[in-house]
Amino acid sequence: MIAAQRRNIIVETIERDGAVSITALSEKLDTSAVTIRRDLDQLAEEGRLIRTHGGAVLASSARESSYAEKLEQALAEKTAIARAAAARVRNGDVVALGPGTTTELLAKELTRFSGLRVVTNSLLVAEAMVSSPDNEVIVVGGMLRHSIRAFVGGGTVSQLLGLRADTVFLSGNGLAADFGLSTPAFPVADTDRAMATGAGRVIALVDHTKVGIRSSVLTVPTDEIDHLITDAKSDKAEVGALQKAGVDVEAV
Structure with missing residues (x-):
């Protein structure tokens, strides 16, 4: 799975659930915790989520910005x-x-x-x-x-x-x-x-x-x-x- 696909799934999951853990995402996406951390860090830099210890939570603007992000992809x-x-x-x-x-x-x-x-x-x-x-x-x-x-x-x-x-x-x-x-x-x-x-x-x-x-x-x-x-x-x-x-x- 390419990085863009993986990050789309992460954003969809956090928009649905409000929060995600590295462990759960690693199991769901069948990839390493290191890769998930890297994805979460990148998404945090883009303002699409807020990093927490062991995972991430929904950024206050994520619901509004996610559609624009999807359109650009x-x-x-x-x-x-x-x-x-x-x-x-x-x-x-x-x-x-x-x-x-x-x-x-x-x-x-x-x-x-x-x-x-x-x-x-x-x-x-x-x-x-x-x-x-x-x-x-x-x-x-x-x-x-x-x-x-x-x-x-x-x-x-x-x-x-x-x-x-x-x-x-x-x-x-x-x-x-x-x-x-x-x-x-x-x-x-x-x-x-x-x-x-x-x-x-x-x-x-x-x-x-x-x-x-x-x-x-x-x-x-x-x-x-x-x-x-x-x-x-x-x-x-x-x-x-x-x-x-x-x-x-x-x-x-």
Whole structure:
């Protein structure tokens, strides 16, 4: 596992739990305590957490800065993925976009379309579509999850279960062939799963830092993902396993 992937998982864990220990992270990531200490020190220097004896705790600004950090990571690849995803949309389509940095970039690409009905639980996706009055945007409400700028919870799920979109675009925190698309948070997984239910097709938008990563909570199993758009840096063995499992893979 490369350092960027490992540190993403550390940040996701601390955002979820509020604190982490070196011992637990070493076991979870199957790496040495020395490596974990180095990762925590680097993340502390970036202001994403506060180091403590034996671990780290959530920095007061971590929830607000984490999204910006995620957007900067693999930005060129995410932008290319978003453009490829937009090529699979046609004027007049009903599309649903889950939360995430890549889906936000996709929303910006969709502003050049017309007659779309865009359903989302993401505030940032909705904001990106504000400048596109030729498209209808439906924002599904619920409980705001600040770290991803999106609504989640039972009310969100109930609304999404009535959705029948032509295409659902989902991101997530990891995609493994033997598991599927995943996230570290149950409320996020529930809303993404509800969005995918009944969709004409489910397209996963996953850059190379997340391919081969299994986060803690399953969102959409591999056999329910119709298409994956990733980048050319993704692990070839994992991409091959996804194709063998029946996922149509497009690498940009």
